[in-house]
Amino acid sequence: xxxxxxxxxxxxxxxxxxxxxxxxxxxxxxxxxxxxxxxxxxxxxxxxxxxxxxxxxxxxxxxxxxxxxxxxxxxxxxxxxxxxxxxxxxxxxxxxxxxxxxxxxxxxxxxxxxxxxxxxxxxxxxxxx
Numbered sequence: 001x002x003x004x005x006x007x008x009x010x011x012x013x014x015x016x017x018x019x020x021x022x023x024x025x026x027x028x029x030x031x032x033x034x035x036x037x038x039x040x041x042x043x044x045x046x047x048x049x050x051x052x053x054x055x056x057x058x059x060x061x062x063x064x065x066x067x068x069x070x071x072x073x074x075x076x077x078x079x080x081x082x083x084x085x086x087x088x089x090x091x092x093x094x095x096x097x098x099x100x101x102x103x104x105x106x107x108x109x110x111x112x113x114x115x116x117x118x119x120x121x122x123x124x125x126x127x128x129x
């Protein structure tokens with residue numbers, strides 16, 4: 001029969017193994033830029049990824065739940081019709097999105113599940129009054 005101490009050690013070991021497995025299984029992939037994704041979109045097509053870019057000025061279409069993010073060289077349509085958003089979606093705002101890249105009618109579309117925006121107060125210069 002196992003002693004009380006042995007039982008506690010076994011339970012502790014099982015809990016540690018479960019915690020380690022959870023961390024290893026749920027480790028997110030690194031966030032990619034628009035340019036990284038669009039350099040080879042076929043390599044991430046249909047996979048759950050995280051992407052970041054800046055909202056293209058004038059591209060937010062609230063009726064169809066679409067907007068465009070851009071990097072240095074590329075642009076990508078974001079479909080946020082099924083996304084949880086953190087609010088603050090505006091032109092020229094840096095956006096982080098999680099979702100799946102798909103090709104629709106010859107265009108690449110990122111179907112977002114989560115959208116987070118940057119806080120503008122962090123990046124705006126202080127004005128002297």
